Amino acid sequence: SQQGEEDPQALSIQEGENATMNCSYKTSINNLQWYRQNSGRGLVHLILIRSNEREKHSGRLRVTLDTSKKSSSLLITASRAADTASYFCATRTGGGNKLTFGTGTQLKVEL
Amino acid sequence: SAVISQKPSRDICQRGTSLTIQCQVDSQVTMMFWYRQQPGQSLTLIATANQGSEATYESGFVIDKFPISRPNLTFSTLTVSNMSPEDSSIYLCSVAPPGLAEETQYFGPGTRLLVL
Numbered sequence: 001s002q003q004g005e006e007d008p009q010a011l012s013i014q015e016g017e018n019a020t021m022n023c024s025y026k027t028s029i030n031n032l033q034w035y036r037q038n039s040g041r042g043l044v045h046l047i048l049i050r051s052n053e054r055e056k057h058s059g060r061l062r063v064t065l066d067t068s069k070k071s072s073s074l075l076i077t078a079s080r081a082a083d084t085a086s087y088f089c090a091t092r093t094g095g096g097n098k099l100t101f102g103t104g105t106q107l108k109v110e111l
Numbered sequence: 112s113a114v115i116s117q118k119p120s121r122d123i124c125q126r127g128t129s130l131t132i133q134c135q136v137d138s139q140v141t142m143m144f145w146y147r148q149q150p151g152q153s154l155t156l157i158a159t160a161n162q163g164s165e166a167t168y169e170s171g172f173v174i175d176k177f178p179i180s181r182p183n184l185t186f187s188t189l190t191v192s193n194m195s196p197e198d199s200s201i202y203l204c205s206v207a208p209p210g211l212a213e214e215t216q217y218f219g220p221g222t223r224l225l226v227l
Binding site: 030031033035040041042043044045048088092097098099100101102103104 | 115142144148152153154155156159201203205207214215216217218219220221223
């Protein structure tokens with residue numbers, strides 16, 4: 001079953017605005033990762049946050065993790081048209097390399 | 112990091128036939144993964160393929176339907192057998208490179224399959 005549920009399913013914003021996506025998961029995790037997918041192509045890794053971290057930044061990306069609520073959020077600041085893509089959270093549990101992906105958020109950034 | 116290529120990039124197939132998808136990596140990796148992404152859906156792991164051992168399949172996926180080969184540390188194939196329209200999906204391979212980056216995965220561009 002899906003580990004992660006994301007909301008919103010779809011988000012449309014204007015260029016320059018911030019975009020926030022949320023991910024909830026069900027079981028204890030080692031880390032949580034965010035990936036981007038452009039137009040049904042391969043996924044690109046964006047950022048990883050470990051279970052003992054609460055916040056992480058990378059460029060215009062900010063990720064938070066609340067393990068008590070089993071949730072994470074991805075904030076993209078000053079969005080650009082090129083940020084238009086689907087964004088997926090993925091969780092890693094136990095000692096293996098298996099990732100379980102969330103349902104995804106489709107982001108559209110309009111000029 | 113790792114650069115991954117997949118062949119074919121897309122195909123249209125008739126039901127009842129089989130298609131073999133190739134995945135090539137530019138470096139040696141122990142673990143390779145095959146995912147399916149049905150239209151408008153998220154990724155679902157089909158199996159994990161380690162070189163030198165049988166692939167490990169996830170619940171709902173069986174070897175007879177999705178046989179996998181892993182002849183060396185840079186290459187793998189996934190076959191979609193006896194296809195039906197329900198198999199229409201994007202199939203993606205990914206790798207977890209050794210070292211610190213092992214926690215993340217690098218994905219190929221995907222193979223878009225349409226079964227008529």
